[in-house]
Amino acid sequence: MERTVERLLGGVRVVERMDLGSSDLAPVARLFLDRSYDGIGRTVIAKGRRLTDVGWGRGSEFLRNERLALDHLRGTGLAPVFLASSVDEPAPHHEQVVVLTDLGPGPTVQELLFGDDPMAATEGLLAMARLAGALHGTVDPEFAAAHEVQFLDHPLDLWRPLTEAAAELGFPPPGDVELADLAGELRRHTTFTHGDFTPNNVVLVDGEARLVDLEGAGRRHPGMDAACLRLPFPQYGHWAVLPDHVLARMDRAYRAALAPMEDSAYERMMATGCAAWAIVRASRLRLIASTDQDSVEAVRRRTQIVQTLTSAAVSAMAVYPRLCTWFEELAGAMQLRWEETRQPPRGFQAFKDFPNQ
Structure with a gap:
């Protein structure tokens, strides 16, 4: 090298x-x-x-x-x-x-989340949210990627595998949901996105957040990045939950960095991203339900999918009510089936003294 x-x-x-x-x-x-x-x-x-x-x-x-x-x-x-x-x-x-x-030694937002200073972790997350707002609000949306990432560029292709797995495993069927509306929104509003907007891919430089690892960048619906601030971080390998008051501040910081937007348009954008990510993550249902996986991994995957589905339902219910009702039914069935999902999900180390549910 x-x-x-x-x-x-x-x-x-x-x-x-x-x-x-x-x-x-x-x-x-x-x-x-x-x-x-x-x-x-x-x-x-x-x-x-x-x-x-x-x-x-x-x-x-x-x-x-x-x-x-x-x-x-x-x-x-x-x-x-x-x-x-x-x-x-x-x-x-x-x-x-x-x-x-070289952006310098950091820290990354991930390092702050696994530290012991909740204020520093909060400031890092707010900087991360402002970075997403700047990315979606000021960067030229006309970007031609070198490749597609299937689950990011075509998330609804995973709908059929998800519903087939739900039927096979005895979970509730979705019924008539707003899939066509969701598909239309994903196509209608696109911009430059990072694609893997997680705490390990954001470095702080003098308190300001900077992006790294842009291998998955593409032109997509901004909710594919922004929903990571609400769910939060559904694709993150070190997944844990954040306190509600921190999530609310992140949401405000992200929106403030965007161009002015009507409340209804903003909530539709966030709802679309959250709903798409819930489908992407739930499409792993056979793996999540598998009895052959490591027990620690099973607990993480199952608590994470329940949290993702319920959080997505809260964010998207006003826009996609039938879909989100199914998310809630699916999460409820998981909690009845898997005892570990009825326990509070794990939180990040920096917020160990805050309630996480």
Whole structure:
């Protein structure tokens, strides 16, 4: 990676490397240069292609999409600056790397949530919400992604697998719900979105939030990002719940950073995102119900889906009442079937002294 970066940047020399995250799965490193270079600084971040053929982030198209997204955000101050890439180089240069400016040591919002300071964690979450508002309110919506992420770009394709799994497992059927209305809203209002808007992908720089890991960026309904602030973070690997008063402040911070919007339009936007995410997450119903999974994972998945369904129903009931009634029925049936889902869900460490339900 170091030699590739030196070649791409031309004239720089890497003198030290610090691996960030899981270098075996997704090579990301902070590279220290022999001196400070104009427009670059003394350090850069280099990302390689993920070393897996399954799951999120596989394939060169994800790195290519990150390069396109960073170029799209150039000049906004919302993300690192793209410096160079070898993703599209022909042979013999086979190592695929994207080089970015370094945002510094952080912290990420994730680090604050797993710390012991609720005020710092709250401020980080509010900065994250303002960042989402700036992203959806000021960034040019005209973005052509290098690839599609099926569950983000076509979330309602998961409706049939969800309803088939519900029937197979003996859960209540959905009946006649507002699926066509939801599909229309998802198509009608689109903008530039991050796609994986979670606390580990937001870094604080002097108190201001910045985006990283834009591999899943695309032009979609803004609710696919914004709903993460209400549910919260339904796709997050370290999922936990947040106190209601923090969620309410995040919602206000996000809306304040958007262009002015009528209350009804804002609530429809949020309802659409929450409903879509509830379908995406509930489509994993066979996995959630499996008796072959690890017991700890079963508890996490089951408490999370109940919380996601009930939170989505609260946010979207006024817009999609029949769909949300089914979300509530499905969650209720899960609570009757799985005793662990009747317990309060886990909260983040920073808010350990606050009620979490």
